[in-house]
Amino acid sequence: MTTTLTPPAAPAPAPVAASTVPAVPVRLRTPIVLAVLTLLTAVMAWATRPGHSTVRISTDADSIQIAPLAIPGPPAAWVLTVGVAVAAGLAFWYALGRRKVPTWLVGLAGLFAFLTVLVLISSGKSQVVPITGLLFGTLFLATPLVFGALSGVVCERVGIVNIAIEAQLLFGAFAAAVVASVAGSSYWGLIAAPLAGVAVAALLAWFSITYQVNQIIVGVVLNVLVVGLTGFLFSTVLRETPGLNDPMRLPVLPIPLLSEIPVIGPVLFRQNLLVYLMYAIVIGLQVMIFRSRWGLRLRAVGEHPKAADTVGIDVIRTRWRNTLLGGAIAGLGGAFFTVASNLAFGKEMTAGKGFIALAAMILGRWSPKGAVAAALLFGLAGQMQGLMSTLQVPVPSQFLAMIPYIVTIFAVAGFAGKVRAPAAEGIPYVK
């Protein structure tokens, strides 16, 4: 409701209008954050060891090979620092003009700061920073998070808190592994996984919509149930019967031409079907939630179910259907852990990814676009752990692993702008 949106009111101190039009306060939070970031970047640039950072852009599979670049460390870091400083200056200019600081500016400053970190940790070292590999790994780690977060977006937009994302991912992973093994084709796994997610979502919907049990309780319990159930079946049926749980692989389908673009090609267009499906779902949801009749109804039910009911939208049915849809999306994401990773099913193999997905959804402010950005950020944090250990940076990997969670806490505490959940979220609808 009250976003940082500022009306284009004239800042001129017109003495007559001043009493009637309330003065719009100058919001300096974002510029100050960027100024602090500038300082941090400067410190990092100052601490950068003399030498070169070697960056490799091409992968071995590329047809166009680009030789590894040797970038002089300290100068590069200082250039990037100047970049962040300029962004901070622009942000002050926007803010003092009582305008909203554009998101791209913040993103750009973040990118510069991140690159400075890369320079800082790699400068003067013999190890190569594989940029393409880093980005590919980021997308790889982000894939289940994107699916989970999108599931959360759909469910929460319709007013159902989906804490059971973890359960849906896990059950999807389980079903994908088993069905793909039995059918002998990993594609069958992609069909089974969403159905498994729907099964979990159906329980969520049944208890929380039909029986109006608290949604968070149901979600928490479903997580335990699916861990127990898949663990039980894993230790009994899957272990005793061979051929039920084999590592299956989704073939990589390079898109002709596009996959030959340096950096972008190998990262985005040399992927398996699951990732391509993810692109489609992200774009589809982003458009549909905000531009279609279905999306309007979805949001109406999540924001003000009574009003939606008044205009003839069946609240209960809308909630049921979209909770199932959300379950299908998360279940499909579960296939990532088994068939898309060439792994057999293992106990609790989702390892809390569902909760990070939940965090990504919140950080992305309940929009598909934002959820993807947050998931990629978390994926990058995961990749940085690996890179830092290769570069022998003396920072414990556990602290890097904490970053997504700390960022999320800051986000929900409102340090990163206002985050607002759908208004009717978590409240059962009683006619």
Place this chain on the structure above:
Amino acid sequence: MTTTPSSPGAAPEGEPLGPEPVSDSPLAGGSQPEAPQQTRTESFLHQVMSSSWVLTLGAVVLAILLGAVLIVATDAEVQATASYFFARPSDFFAAAWRAASEAYIALFQGAIYDSNATSFVRAIRPITETLTIATPLILAGLSIGLGFRAGLFNIGGQGQVILGAIGATWLGFALHLPVGLHLLVALLGAAAGGAIWAGIAGVLKARTGAHEVIVTIMLNNIAGFFVLWLVYTKYFASKTPGVSKPIQSTAMLPKLLPDPFRLHLGFVLALAIAVGVWWLMERSSLGFKLRAVGSNARAARTAGISVAAMTVAAMAISGALSGLAGGTLVLGTEGKLSAAVVGSIGFDAITVALLGRSKPLGTVLAGLLFGALAAGGRLMQTRTGTPLDLVLVLQSFIVLFIAAPPLVRSIFRLPAPGSGKRPTRAKQATVPTEQAGAAA
């Protein structure tokens, strides 16, 4: 600002804030559909059958039946007999009965009394194991239950238990104090660790409105990584990788029974704290305020209660209890800290609190039940090969059924509380939290 303490369209929040209503839903603080006419014709039997105890029993029975289905369906022998089911169905039923009953008998023997044991000590060891395992579950369950009644969803038991274990271990090996005092200090350290960790979520909720569910889930993960890092630091690490220095014997909780038994004073402490929590919530003015905020934050604010202060207080007390749970783990049984010590106590505690309906007595009983399931599950796994995961399935089924009283009632054809004619799909307890999601 957009929060509504109760669900829209629910029954008017007309109940007094005094004694807790006998709610049949897992979360107290809900509005019970008022019986329009509690006539004399309503028999004693009707009252018994509609009570929450029968409902709990029904949920447990249902869960056990569903668990049996799972055991039977995955049993190799049963599958063999199923192939000629129509030729000789009796074989199938005999095999099915044997599979299920063997597993459950082993579960019982591992939890209460092992009649197959060779010696008396071994025979009664299971019950003491149950009590030992139940100790942290009771404490953490009390913690979550207290949060529920104050209207807070403390999903962060796990993180608070971890911080409690860290606090207890640190003070346990670092200090050199006389016997009783050292234990006391270590326990206080455990409580403080949990209280601080939960307090973060409480302060953020009170000051910025950050939803405690999200914050505590995140804090759980942060705590998990923190302990993973901590046990490898020079200060904590022992010669065994991933395990801390041993806690000094002066800080350990004394054993209640001689050596083969693990039962320690922590169990008595847990019972005492349960009584303390009962007193706090039912008899003290702080407890009254906490419950008032949990029942209806707006009304409480109007009555002059500081909702923010109560939120922080509830989280801190809740965290202290969870921290103590972690303390009893390391000070009672383990004697040292490792990342695996905590297990999933914090999450189990949520189900314990739900099963115990957030009341101290109920939580103690639920903790004992879950302790029994955990202790029995181990024996079941070794004796019959039924995986321990069955226990998780049983636990989650029990809680699911308890959370949906109309479901269990319709299955067992139990009457609803209040008027027998009233449809069972009535208003249930509303969300204890004002609202899920991060309302800024």
